[in-house]
Every structure is written in C-alpha cells, then in structure tokens.
Amino acid sequence: MASPFMDRAILQADRMLRSFSGIGPAPRRPSPAGSLPPAEVVDSALSDSERRHAAGLMRVNHTGEVCAQALYQGQALTARDPAVRRAMAGAAREEEDHLAWCAERLKELESDPSRLNPVFYGLSFGMGVLAGAAGDRISLGFIHATEDQVVAHLDRHREELPEADVRSRAIVERMREDEARHGDDALAAGGDAFPAPVRRLMTAVSKLMTATAYRI
Helix, strand or coil: CCCHHHHHHHHHHHHHHHHHHCCCCCCCCCCCCCCCCCHHHHHHCCCHHHHHHHHHHHHHHHHHHHHHHHHHHHHHHHCCCHHHHHHHHHHHHHHHHHHHHHHHHHHHCCCCCCCCHHHHHHHHHHHHHHHHHCCHHHHHHHHHHHHHHHHHHHHHHHHHCCCCCHHHHHHHHHHHHHHHHHHHHHHHCCCCCCCHHHHHHHHHHHHHHHHHHHHC
16 A cells, blocks of 8 residues: 555656646636737737747746746655645645646747756756755745745846737736745745845856756
8 A cells, every 4th residue: 555655756756747748737727818919919019039038038937837846846745744735735736827827828929848847847856855854944934935036037027028928928927926925925834034145046046047948
C-alpha cells in the first residue's frame, strides 16, 4: 500500500509533466483578456517589433508560472503542517490559471514557451523541496520573498508592454493581484521575512531566468 508521501510524489510528477508539456489543466477562472477585443483586432495594431517584444515578455511570464508550479509543488511535498500544505495547493491552483492564460496569449502572438522550461522547473522544484524541508515558517517566508520578486517583475512588464496590447496587459494585471495576495497570505500564516542579502540573491537569479527565457 502506497504511503501518503508516495501518493503526493506521484501526483506531483503528473503535475510536473503537465506544467511544461502544454497540456495542463483548463483554467478554473476565465482569462482576464476574455472580455476584451479579440486577438486578431488587438494584434493587428502592433508592429512586428512590438509583437515580438510582447511575446518575449509573455514567454517570461509563462516560464515564471512554470517555476511557481514547481516551487509550490516541491514545498507542498515536504510541508509538515497539513494546513500549510492545503494553503500551498490552493495557491498552486491559481497559478495554474496564470499558466493557462499565458500559454493562450503566447499562441495568439504566434510564439512558443521557453525551451528551457524543463530546466527551470527542475531547479525550482528542488528549491521548493529544500525550503519545505527547512520548516514551514521558512517555507512560507520563501513564498513571500518569491512573490515579492514576482510582483516587482510584473510591474516592470506592465510598463514595457506595448500600449495597444490590452490583452497581455489585462493578464499581467490580474496575475499581479493574485501574486501580491499569495505573498501577504504567506506572511500572515506565520512565514519569516527573509533578510536583504537573501532577497538580493533571489533577485539576481530572477534576472538570469528572465533574460534567458525572453530569448529562448
């Protein structure tokens, strides 16, 4: 008979494959771009360079959501408190929406996800496992620090997206709201705020991922 840990490990493996295979679960919430003018109308107003830039930014956002899935799944696998595990699972479900929205927008822009997503997933999953194994307070603090980085990253993308690309902009803005809430919830649940040197290291790693995923 499989242990609860093995059951969770098998489930995480299935989610891992779905996260970067392009056949992830359907979003539970409709895309924020759904009520806006259709892609063919919005994208016809973009120049070729604007379309490529928007696609690069949304590729980075898609990779960020792949990493978020990996982090949450790794942390949920090793979390000690069932309540913390459930909270992480709930946040991961919202991240699945983000992943689907970004994938859909990439298709509209006639672009593809980063080919390095499996690598980023593996690294992020390992970080999540280590954070969870270090204890729930550190794990929750890691979520807060990560989401703080993501919010700053999405703020930059809001400024960089072409003004006419209202579909990408709507997705980024909804994602920002969710990510900020995830970070606040992690602190409220008892997470320890990370010191500045650790946050600077996380920023450096995030910049490396962003620069790479934009192009590859």
